[in-house]
Amino acid sequence: xxLFSAQIYSERRSQLKKAVGSGLILLLGNDEAPMNYTDNTFxxxxxxxxxxxxxxxxxxxxxxLDADSGEEIIFGNELTIDDIIWAGPQPSLNELSRKVGIYxxxxxxxxxxxxxxxxxxxxxxxxxxxDNKIKLNEWLGIPVSKLGEEASVLLIKFVVDLRSIKSAxxxxxxxxxxxxxxxxxxxxxxxxxxxxxxxxxxSRIYEKLHFYGAELSYPxxxxxxxxxxxxxxxxxxxxAGRIVINDSGAENAMGYAGDITRTIPVNKTFSQKxxxxxxxxxxxxxxxxxxxxxxxxxxxxHLDANRILLKGFxxxxxxxxxxxxxxxxxxxxxxxxxxxxxxIGLDVHDMEDLGENHVGYREGLERSKQLGLKSLxxxxxxxxxxxxxxxxxxxxIPELIEQWKAEQKFTEFINYExxxxxxxxxxxxxEDNVLITPDSFKILxxxxxxxxxxxxxxxx
Ligand code: GLY
Ligand code: MN
Ligand code: MN
Numbered sequence: 046x047x048l049f050s051a052q053i054y055s056e057r058r059s060q061l062k063k064a065v066g067s068g069l070i071l072l073l074g075n076d077e078a079p080m081n082y083t084d085n086t087f088x089x090x091x092x093x094x095x096x097x098x099x100x101x102x103x104x105x106x107x108x109x110l111d112a113d114s115g116e117e118i119i120f121g122n123e124l125t126i127d128d129i130i131w132a133g134p135q136p137s138l139n140e141l142s143r144k145v146g147i148y149x150x151x152x153x154x155x156x157x158x159x160x161x162x163x164x165x166x167x168x169x170x171x172x173x174x175x176d177n178k179i180k181l182n183e184w185l186g187i188p189v190s191k192l193g194e195e196a197s198v199l200l201i202k203f204v205v206d207l208r209s210i211k212s213a214x215x216x217x218x219x220x221x222x223x224x225x226x227x228x229x230x231x232x233x234x235x236x237x238x239x240x241x242x243x244x245x246x247x248s249r250i251y252e253k254l255h256f257y258g259a260e261l262s263y264p265x266x267x268x269x270x271x272x273x274x275x276x277x278x279x280x281x282x283x284x285a286g287r288i289v290i291n292d293s294g295a296e297n298a299m300g301y302a303g304d305i306t307r308t309i310p311v312n313k314t315f316s317q318k319x320x321x322x323x324x325x326x327x328x329x330x331x332x333x334x335x336x337x338x339x340x341x342x343x344x345x346x347h348l349d350a351n352r353i354l355l356k357g358f359x360x361x362x363x364x365x366x367x368x369x370x371x372x373x374x375x376x377x378x379x380x381x382x383x384x385x386x387x388x389i390g391l392d393v394h395d396m397e398d399l400g401e402n403h404v405g406y407r408e409g410l411e412r413s414k415q416l417g418l419k420s421l422x423x424x425x426x427x428x429x430x431x432x433x434x435x436x437x438x439x440x441x442i443p444e445l446i447e448q449w450k451a452e453q454k455f456t457e458f459i460n461y462e463x464x465x466x467x468x469x470x471x472x473x474x475x476e477d478n479v480l481i482t483p484d485s486f487k488i489l490x491x492x493x494x495x496x497x498x499x500x501x502x503x504x505x
């Protein structure tokens with residue numbers, strides 16, 4: 046188990062206790078999740094908040110931090126001979142806890158009484174695992190349906206504040222995750238070929254992932270039907286003339302995520318028509334990245350990417366009229382119905398369990414109801430130390446085009462007749478992971494082929 050120094054975890058916990066001020070902070074670890082019976086489990090994934098504050102990547106642990114007394118305890122079972130028989134020799138919980146600066150461990154059985162006897166407020170985060178919901182329900186007497194709203198907003202806000210700013214050690218981990226991800230993407234570009242099944246190429250992605258001892262940070266999206274944003278079906282045959290979206294990422298040994306997208310021509314080269322849209326998406330991506338620095342509002346960067354899209358589509362004759370008016374009305378949502386990006390860290394959508402608005406919005410910055418903008422997970426002003434994704438895309442979703450056309454939506458702007466020729470186009474997305482530096486930005490990881498020439502060179 047790879048860990049940062051004990052001092053790092055201790056400092057994080059001290060900052061959290063100080064910020065919360067008083068009460069008991071309860072941080073639940075994740076248990077194993079059964080697949081079809083108790084002992085046959087899904088891949089184990091520790092809770093990211095637990096990882097951040099306690100580091101220990103194993104099931105059966107919970108932690109408390111007493112903001113008043115300062116006491117810190119990890120609750121978990123000590124090793125038994127049965128554990129050693131089935132799972133082999135390993136450090137004791139006591140030894141492991143000391144590595145993360147915790148000097149008191151107790152049996153899980155003592156936690157419920159501790160919570161019940163505590164006189165002050167118990168701060169907990171919104172649970173997302175069903176078993177943790179049941180535990181909180183039993184321990185705190187809060188109905189399962191009310192746990193989300195009873196979670197401590199104070200605790201959520203301070204956890205978000207801490208986890209949003211990535212330290213140098215974390216950035217090194219994220220670079221590693223992106224570099225593994227880059228190898229997966231290069232392998233996929235090389236393996237893509239007419240007549241192959243999508244899953245054959247996906248197997249190359251997995252090969253690289255596992256070669257580097259990593260796991261997926263989210264399910265692979267590899268699809269010739271890239272117009273479906275989160276398409277997890279891999280059973281299509283790659284037909285000549287199609288383009289394939291590969292949105293896949295590695296989670297490294299310490300749990301940090303990469304989240305990269307590249308779009309690949311099934312033919313060895315892009316057609317002229319594909320190139321026009323590809324260059325537009327690439328321009329949206331690189332122009333957005335060039336704007337990044339502390340203080341800029343990510344919502345404005347999203348809107349600027351949409352502006353580039355609408356200008357480009359005006360030149361192609363797919364839309365007409367005043368670009369600023371179209372931008373205001375949300376016409377671009379037809380072609381990019383998702384947000385420009387999100388925070389990334391221990392989670393691919395970092396801290397989404399704590400509530401998207403707590404992470405990506407702030408008081409006075411309301412979420413839009415427009416298609417596209419409503420799915421923008423990160424809208425607030427950026428700060429040095431944030432790591433985020435920039436992932437513009439252009440999609441031609443036949444069903445959506447048909448619906449808007451039938452509703453006669455924005456007929457003064459959208460050239461529905463010309464769009465007919467794009468209904469079998471698919472989609473293009475390009476995504477990178479970017480660190481906000483004190484005065485600018487840094488794209489994480491080694492470069493991954495991205496321009497038309499670079500992608501075609503590797504395809505060849
Ligand atoms: N891979 C999911 C996303 O890009 O948000
Ligand atoms: Mn992605
Ligand atoms: Mn993403």
